[in-house]
Structure formats: structure tokens, C-alpha cells
Amino acid sequence: xxxxxxxxxxxxxxxxxxxxxxxxxxxxxxxxxxxxxxxxxxxxxxxxxxxxxxxxxxxxxxxxxxxxxxxxxxxxxxxxxxxxxxxxxxxxxxxxxxxxxxxxxxxxxxxxxxxxxxxxxxxxxxxxxxxxxxxxxxxxxxxxxxxxxxxxxxxxxxxxxxxxxxxxxxxxxxxxxxxxxxxxxxxxxxxxxxxxxxxxxxxxxxxxxxxxxxxxxxxxxxxxxxxxxxxxxxxxxxxxxxxxxxxxxxxxxxxxxxxxxxxxxxxxxxxxxxxxxxxxxxxxxxxxxxxxxxxxxxxxxxxxxxxxxxxxxxxxxxxxxx
Amino acid sequence: xxxxxxxxxxxxxxxxxxxxxxxxxxxxxxxxxxxxxxxxxxxxxxxxxxxxxxxxxxxxxxxxxxxxxxxxxxxxxxxxxxxxxxxxxxxxxxxxxxxxxxxxxxxxxxxxxxxxxxxxxxxxxxxxxxxxxxxxxxxxxxxxxxxxxxxxxxxxxxxxxxxxxxxxxxxxxxxxxxxxxxxxxxxxxxxxxxxxxxxxxxxxxxxxxxxxxxxxxxxxxxxxxxxxxxxxxxxxxxxxxxxxxxxxxxxxxxxxxxxxxxxxxxxxxxxxxxxxxxxxxxxxxxxxxxxxxxxxxxxxxxxxxxxxxxxxxxx
Numbered sequence: 001x002x003x004x005x006x007x008x009x010x011x012x013x014x015x016x017x018x019x020x021x022x023x024x025x026x027x028x029x030x031x032x033x034x035x036x037x038x039x040x041x042x043x044x045x046x047x048x049x050x051x052x053x054x055x056x057x058x059x060x061x062x063x064x065x066x067x068x069x070x071x072x073x074x075x076x077x078x079x080x081x082x083x084x085x086x087x088x089x090x091x092x093x094x095x096x097x098x099x100x101x102x103x104x105x106x107x108x109x110x111x112x113x114x115x116x117x118x119x120x121x122x123x124x125x126x127x128x129x130x131x132x133x134x135x136x137x138x139x140x141x142x143x144x145x146x147x148x149x150x151x152x153x154x155x156x157x158x159x160x161x162x163x164x165x166x167x168x169x170x171x172x173x174x175x176x177x178x179x180x181x182x183x184x185x186x187x188x189x190x191x192x193x194x195x196x197x198x199x200x201x202x203x204x205x206x207x208x209x210x211x212x213x214x215x216x217x218x219x220x221x222x223x224x225x226x227x228x229x230x231x232x233x234x235x236x237x238x239x240x241x242x243x244x245x246x247x248x249x250x251x252x253x254x255x256x257x258x259x260x261x262x263x264x265x266x267x268x269x270x271x272x273x274x275x276x277x278x279x280x281x282x283x284x285x286x287x288x289x290x291x292x293x294x295x296x297x298x299x300x301x302x303x304x305x306x307x308x309x310x311x312x313x314x315x316x317x318x319x320x321x322x
Numbered sequence: 323x324x325x326x327x328x329x330x331x332x333x334x335x336x337x338x339x340x341x342x343x344x345x346x347x348x349x350x351x352x353x354x355x356x357x358x359x360x361x362x363x364x365x366x367x368x369x370x371x372x373x374x375x376x377x378x379x380x381x382x383x384x385x386x387x388x389x390x391x392x393x394x395x396x397x398x399x400x401x402x403x404x405x406x407x408x409x410x411x412x413x414x415x416x417x418x419x420x421x422x423x424x425x426x427x428x429x430x431x432x433x434x435x436x437x438x439x440x441x442x443x444x445x446x447x448x449x450x451x452x453x454x455x456x457x458x459x460x461x462x463x464x465x466x467x468x469x470x471x472x473x474x475x476x477x478x479x480x481x482x483x484x485x486x487x488x489x490x491x492x493x494x495x496x497x498x499x500x501x502x503x504x505x506x507x508x509x510x511x512x513x514x515x516x517x518x519x520x521x522x523x524x525x526x527x528x529x530x531x532x533x534x535x536x537x538x539x540x541x542x543x544x545x546x547x548x549x550x551x552x553x554x555x556x557x558x559x560x561x562x563x564x565x566x567x568x569x570x571x572x573x574x575x576x577x578x579x580x581x582x583x584x585x586x587x588x589x590x591x592x593x594x595x596x597x598x599x600x601x602x603x604x605x606x607x608x609x610x611x612x613x614x615x616x617x618x619x620x621x622x623x624x625x626x627x628x629x630x631x632x633x634x635x636x637x
Contacts, residue, residue, distance in 0.1 A: 118534070
């Protein structure tokens with residue numbers, strides 16, 4: 001690991017709607033080193049996608065706002081960058097793979113053109129011919145025959161579409177790739193293929209990646225580190241060993257693992273976490289997991305817990321203090 | 323493509339026959355004797371029955387219909403009961419007026435309304451958007467005859483910039499075209515705005531933004547092509563309707579067009595004239611629909627593949 005590529009400090013994001021303010025991200029600290037893959041895990045609404053969109057500065061217009069904090073990518077403080085400069089960064093230094101390949105491609109533009117567009121935007125020095133060759137080689141890289149680049153998205157299957165989306169994201173060899181549940185919309189056999197391909201390409205291109213997912217299995221397979229998100233903050237972060245090992249974990253993380261079926265155990269029931277995430281329009285003052293925590297104490301409700309760091313492992317819970 | 327067009331043209335034949343049959347039946351069933359109408363109130367019963375015989379009105383209904391269609395396919399739509407002149411001549415004489423009104427009314431509306439609708443969608447909930455929406459709502463609510471009269475009052479009578487009525491000079495077409503354009507424009511603005519709002523929320527727009535495409539290019543290159551289908555439909559339908567004649571507008575500005583022609587002919591039970599006009603309108607609308615389908619397949623590869631099966635993949 002050679003220094004931090006991405007460094008997020010104290011990020012707050014608010015969605016201002018007509019009825020109320022939604023506090024989507026509340027003091028998020030996160031960093032990714034060069035070449036590293038970070039798994040970002042959490043249930044729906046925890047703020048995973050919002051984190052990714054904040055890095056791209058593509059929060060919904062006039063609704064989503066970064067109210068506080070800093071995002072430093074490759075030495076550039078993104079919150080201070082103008083929209084014009086941001087366009088040079090998007091697709092070039094950082095790119096994103098979206099969740100649903102079915103709707104992520106423009107239905108009326110041939111897929112080759114959609115890949116080509118990124119290159120013409122960010123590789124102006126290339127000639128038309130060189131760009132054509134690049135498109136062909138990218139198609140080969142993601143395992144699609146270049147002869148099909150003149151076809152339209154509706155002529156491809158879901159897995160193939162996701163390969164095209166990945167081709168778009170990787171065509172400028174970005175330093176950071178944000179993969180927002182890249183396999184959720186695909187069926188299981190295709191999932192494995194796409195994940196294998198992503199791992200190979202990531203190693204080949206030395207791209208860092210934030211992999212957003214619900215799937216703890218995928219994380220174990222692909223990631224170097226894991227961050228668990230809950231109600232807009234990171235509640236636990238560590239290496240794969242820290243979280244998948246037998247050591248103590250945040251009660252929420254325990255709960256996540258408890259809701260996975262085990263192949264070896266003889267227990268017949270899963271142990272889901274009771275309750276729901278707190279309402280993001282009025283968050284509790286203390287620990288955000290208090291309501292659902294099986295190990296809560298009186299202090300937890302009144303006072304928000306600090307992040308307790310020990311080595312590579314950090315946990316936002318009073319049980320780990322001192 | 324030629325095959326597709328040919329197939330579609332063939333399928334128009336039953337449509338036209340169906341429509342003409344329905345109109346023919348309705349006109350045949352309504353009371354009022356054409357011979358009586360032609361000869362006027364003072365005619366003797368003998369004269370009327372002689373004319374009926376001469377016009378073949380005593381024949382069986384189906385026979386009369388077949389005789390009419392047989393004439394029509396040879397281009398003979400009969401003589402107007404009112405003027406005793408060939409129906410086709412009258413129709414063709416009025417067609418240019420209606421065509422000009424429809425082209426300008428819908429064309430200007432599209433050229434102004436579509437861009438305004440796009441801006442309104444892109445700047446949703448801003449001052450521009452709100453102003454546009456109010457404008458579109460007011461323009462939809464204003465009746466054409468009132469708007470026409472007001473324009474006439476202002477530009478023809480007060481400012482004396484254009485003639486108030488008549489189709490003799492091209493200036494005479496300005497006010498009626500504007501009147502039609504404003505009504506159509508309101509529809510275009512609302513249609514374009516709502517379609518664009520839908521499209522710019524699509525995932526592929528976010529993908530394009532994440533690639534680093536500028537917002538302007540995203541709208542023009544990625545969003546517009548996807549929003550065009552409903553917009554083209556609206557333009558086509560409005561043009562088709564306008565070709566059926568803009569009766570109110572034609573009446574207010576005394577422009578002899580198809581709209582007033584149909585109304586007068588129906589009122590006077592001028593059967594050949596009504597038949598010919600209705601068939602003509604049906605034909606125009608069918609052709610406009612075909613044109614729209616061809617435009618669709620130009621914009622949307624999915625439609626293209628459906629329409630022209632073989633080798634539709636290439637752009």
C-alpha cells in the first residue's frame with residue numbers, strides 16, 4: 001500500500017425535500033489506498049450509494065447537498081472543485097458501475113459509441129483510429145466480441161450489458177472504481193463470471209475499488225478491507241480477518257453475520273436483526289443502533305459512541321472503549 | 323424499408339373502405355332527400371322523383387355504395403349537390419389553405435414549444451419553469467376563437483400590421499397561423515417537459531454524467547433522443563387533426579379551408595362533398611401515422627428492428 005488515494009473526512013450529506021431534511025450521511029470517515037479494494041456493506045438506506053455519488057459529486061440536483069467534510073481524491077479536494085473540472089475527473093480518475101445494467105445503458109446509442117464517448121472526452125490526444133482500436137481492445141478485455149460494438153443495448157443479455165457498463169467504467173483506467181452492487185441484478189452463475197472478471201481487471205489495471213454490496217460472501221472473496229455502514233456512518237471497519245475472524249465485533253455486524261445461513265451448523269433458523277434503521281429525518285442523539293442493540297446499556301442512548309481503534313480494526317461502540 | 327412502407331400502404335385500404343362505409347351509411351340513414359335539397363322547396367313531386375331516378379337514389383343502399391366507391395377509385399367523387407361542380411376541384415382548391423395553416427400552426431408550435439419544454443424540464447421548479455408552466459396552462463385554457471379575435475383586434479385593427487381576414491395574401495395567414503400555433507405550443511411544452519423530466523431521471527443519464535459528459539451534452543445527446551418518441555407522436559397527431567381543418571380559426575379569419583367546408587357540407591347534406599372530405603382526412607391521418615412510424619424507426623433502434631426485420635442492427 002502506497003499512501004491514501006481517497007480520503008474522506010467528516011462527510012455530512014443532507015437531502016432537502018419539501019417536507020423534511022433527510023440526514024443521509026453523518027460524519028463519515030473513509031480512506032482507500034492505491035490498489036486496495038474496500039467493501040462497503042450495509043442495509044438499504046444506510047448511505048452507501050450516497051457516499052459513492054458524493055465522491056462523483058452527482059448527488060441529485062437541488063436536493064442532495066454535501067454540508068460538511070472533505071473528500072480528497074488523488075490529492076485533489078473534490079468539494080472545492082468546479083463543475084467543469086469535475087467533468088474532467090469523472091470517468092477519468094474515478095468512475096462508477098451502477099446497480100442495474102438493464103437501465104444503465106442508453107437504449108438509442110450503439111454500445112461501442114457509448115464506450116468510445118469516454119475515450120473521446122478524456123483522451124483527446126488520441127486519433128479517431130486509435131480510439132477505435134482502444135474500444136476494440138476494451139471489448140476484448142471484458143470478454144465481448146468487438147464485432148458487436150455496433151449493436152444496441154437491447155440486443156445484449158443482462159450479464160453482457162454489465163460487461164459493457166464495466167468496459168465504460170474502466171476504459172480510461174481510472175484510479176478509483178466505485179462499484180455499486182454490480183452483481184445484484186444478475187443471476188448467480190453470471191454473478192460469479194462478472195466478479196471474476198472484475199477481480200482480474202482490477203489487478204491488471206491496478207485500480208482501487210469501493211465495492212458496495214449487501215453480500216458478505218462477495219466481500220470476503222474480493223475485498224482487502226471492509227467497512228460496515230449504518231445510518232450514514234461507519235460503525236465498524238477492518239481487514240477481512242478482523243471481521244470474518246472469531247474476534248469481537250460490533251453488535252450490528254454480529255447481527256449481519258447472524259442473518260446469513262450457515263452450511264455447516266445444525267441451526268435451522270436464521271437470526272435476523274429486529275427492528276428498522278432509525279428515521280433519517282430525525283436521528284437519535286446517542287448511538288444510532290441503540291434501538292435494536294441486544295447489548296445496549298443506559299449510556300448508549302444519551303451519548304454517541306466514539307470510534308475505538310485497535311490496529312487495523314475500528315469499532316464505533318462503547319463496548320470497545322478503553 | 324420499401325416493403326414496410328408498401329405493407330403499411332396496403333393496410334390503409336380496409337381502413338379507408340371501413341370509414342367511407344360508415345359515413346355513407348350514416349348519411350343515407352339521416353332524414354332529408356338530396357333531390358329535394360337540390361331542387362329547393364318549390365319543386366314539384368314529379369320533378370323530385372324524376373331527379374331521384376336520374377341520380378340512382380332509388381337503388382338499393384349497397385348498390386349505391388359500390389357505385390360510389392367504384393367512381394372514387396377512378397378519381398370521380400361526384401358533383402357537389404350544392405354547386406353542381408366536381409367535388410374534387412372544390413377540395414383541392416381549399417387544400418392549400420388548410421395545409422399552410424397546419425404546417426405553420428404545428429411547425430412553429432414544435433419549433434418553439436419543444437425547446438421551451440426542454441429548458442423547463444432541465445430547470446425544473448426554477449422561475450423559468452414556473453413561468454413556462456403558467457404560460458402553457460393559460461394558453462391551453464384560452465379558447466381559440468377568443469385568442470384569434472384578440473390578436474385581430476391588436477395587430478390588424480390597432481396596429482394595422484396585418485390584414486384581419488382573408489386568404490388572398492400571405493399576410494392574411496399570419497394571424498390564424500399564430501392563433502393555431504399558440505394553442506399547439508402549449509400542448510408541446512407540456513408534453514416535452516413531462517417526457518424530458520421522465521428521461522433525465524433514467525439511470526443511463528446518470529451513467530453519462532458519471533462518464534464526465536457535460537450537462538448540456540447529456541441533455542442534447544443522451545436525453546433528447548429518448549424523449550423524441552412521444553414528442554414526435556404529439557406533433558404528428560396535432561398535424562393530422564389540423565389537416566382535418568381548424569374550423570374555429572378558419573371561421574374567425576374567414577379562410578376557406580377544409581374545416582369550414584366539412585361543416586357547411588354536413589349542414590346542407592351535400593353528401594358527395596362530405597364523403598370526399600372525410601375520406602381525404604382519413605387518408606391524411608393514415609399517411610401522417612405512417613410518416614411518424616418511419617421517423618420513430620429513425621430515432622429508436624428497437625422500433626427499427628421491429629419494423630424492418632432483416633439486418634436492422636446496423637445504424
